[in-house]
Amino acid sequence: MSVTKIQGGTIFLNGQLVKTDLLIENGKIAAIGNELSAADTIIDASGKLVTPGLIDLHVHFRDPGLTQKETIETGTMAAAHGGYTTVGAMPNVLPTPDNPERVAKQVKANQTKGKVHVLQYATITEGRQGNQLVDFAGVKKAGAFAVSNDGSGVQTAGTMYQAMKAAKAAGLPLAAHVEDNSLLFGGVINAGKKARQLGVPGILSVTESAQLARDLMLAQATHVHYHVCHVSTKESVNLIRLAKAQGIRVTAEVSPHHLLLCDEDIEANNSNYKMNPPLRGRADQAACLAGLLDGTIDMIATDHAPHAESDKGPDLIKAANGITGLETAFALLYTHLVLPGKVRLTELLQWLTAGPADAFNLQGAGHIQPGMPADLAIFDLYKQFTFKDEDYLSKGHNTPFTGWDVQGQTVMTLVDGQVVYQRKEN
Known part of the structure; x- marks a missing residue:
């Protein structure tokens, strides 16, 4: 059984921003706290925002x-x-x-x-x-x-x-x-x-x-x-x-x-x-x-x-x-x-x-709590970047926002505890 810990981040938890860690086991959130057990994989979210x-x-x-x-x-x-x-x-x-x-x-x-x-x-x-x-x-x-x-x-x-x-x-x-x-x-x-x-x-x-x-x-x-x-x-x-x-x-x-x-x-x-x-x-x-x-x-x-x-x-x-x-x-x-x-x-x-x-009464989505699926996003709120055509993963590039300078970039997205997107470091 693989255990992953997301540590050092600020988590959106019950409507509040809380600096704490997350433990993921079998694709679900197993525990939330500052003194969690050891893990096979560590995701360093220091200085980052962790959200459902x-x-x-x-x-x-x-x-x-x-x-x-x-x-x-x-x-x-x-x-x-x-x-x-x-x-x-x-x-x-x-x-x-x-x-x-x-x-x-x-x-x-x-x-x-x-x-x-x-x-x-x-x-x-x-x-x-x-x-x-x-x-x-x-x-x-x-x-x-x-x-x-x-x-x-x-x-x-x-x-x-x-x-x-x-x-x-x-x-x-x-x-x-x-x-x-x-x-x-x-x-x-x-x-x-x-x-x-x-x-x-x-x-x-x-x-x-x-x-x-x-x-x-x-x-x-x-x-x-x-x-x-x-x-x-x-x-x-x-x-x-x-x-x-x-x-x-x-x-x-x-x-x-x-x-x-x-x-x-x-x-x-x-x-x-x-x-x-x-x-x-x-x-x-x-x-x-x-x-x-x-x-x-x-x-x-x-x-x-x-x-x-x-x-x-x-x-x-x-x-x-x-x-x-x-x-x-x-x-x-x-x-x-x-x-x-x-x-x-x-x-x-x-x-x-x-x-x-x-x-819409969606069970297992929209919240971080023990027993919920580990569907999570990690954002770097300080990262400044520009929307560019070559960065889109959608087939469609039809947006008036291309060329806009923005802040707050996705670092990683997990679905059922598995990484489905990870930003490539330049």
Whole structure:
């Protein structure tokens, strides 16, 4: 039996930063303390931060069907590079995991090919088309941890109501991309001054908030666990805050790019700034951070959306939506939120670990305590570096953050006590 000790580090433990050591046996955390027994392997974490493995419940791995963009292997390698040990894979693959057989096959592929733990979403409707509901009990039994139509809002209230009732009966959270297609009007970036400057159609805030308001009332009627993906507008934050105050069972996530950028930052003809929902106004950006700080928003999720270079190109109108996020999230958020004093480090870590774990009742993730799987990340908070294309492990390099100088680099990531990523010393 191999025993590993992580010593000298500062550990994020029960919401606090504690200077202590960890002992790992048989892939689990065996003990925490300053006078632990001897170990076969010593990992020196002196001067480093040791956290539960980060959790991202909104990623796209494109496998099967779109593997020129990403694969389970490259996506989970990117996750490990970013300090993530548990991710939730969206069902926008081909074929879609919309029946028990396909879900079971996808779950097996995730387990076989993944370098980290991959939780699998099933779709809400067959083919993500918004019409025929899937077999909720069946997909749960096959291994789905939640359901989502991912990048497609469920357009019909009746369909969403029936889906929520079925998800509640099956004990499955329902995660929604909220977007009323009838309000899109061909928009490609946020409706506002920048859209007018660039001469492109804008996406109204109400495209998101109108469908969200509908869904929150349906969630109140059905008592489902309703999860709002990638919140982007101040109106949405206000609606979720009100819903929580009324006891509606709603959780929500925000993406790093909506916390760190707004539509004013969009560079002309740079489609790496194009995503859905789009970068909103500066007031929306501020509202999203305020929502995190007051508990309205429960977690940060990257919406990691890798694309081949040919999918993007210089044309904002024709380019695919989405940016990568797994490899940039922690350093970006630490550099631009923690270091300037906008949030505390413990708050950021909560949103990246215990927040998603507790919201989705993920057993064995998001916390460091004896008996838990040794899913851990070690960060060097003092290491300054620059995001470069050649350093990404994802197939997708589509991010506006390339070239940014940041601080807080992943040193090592462990899954079940095994090292799955280790930084190469220059």
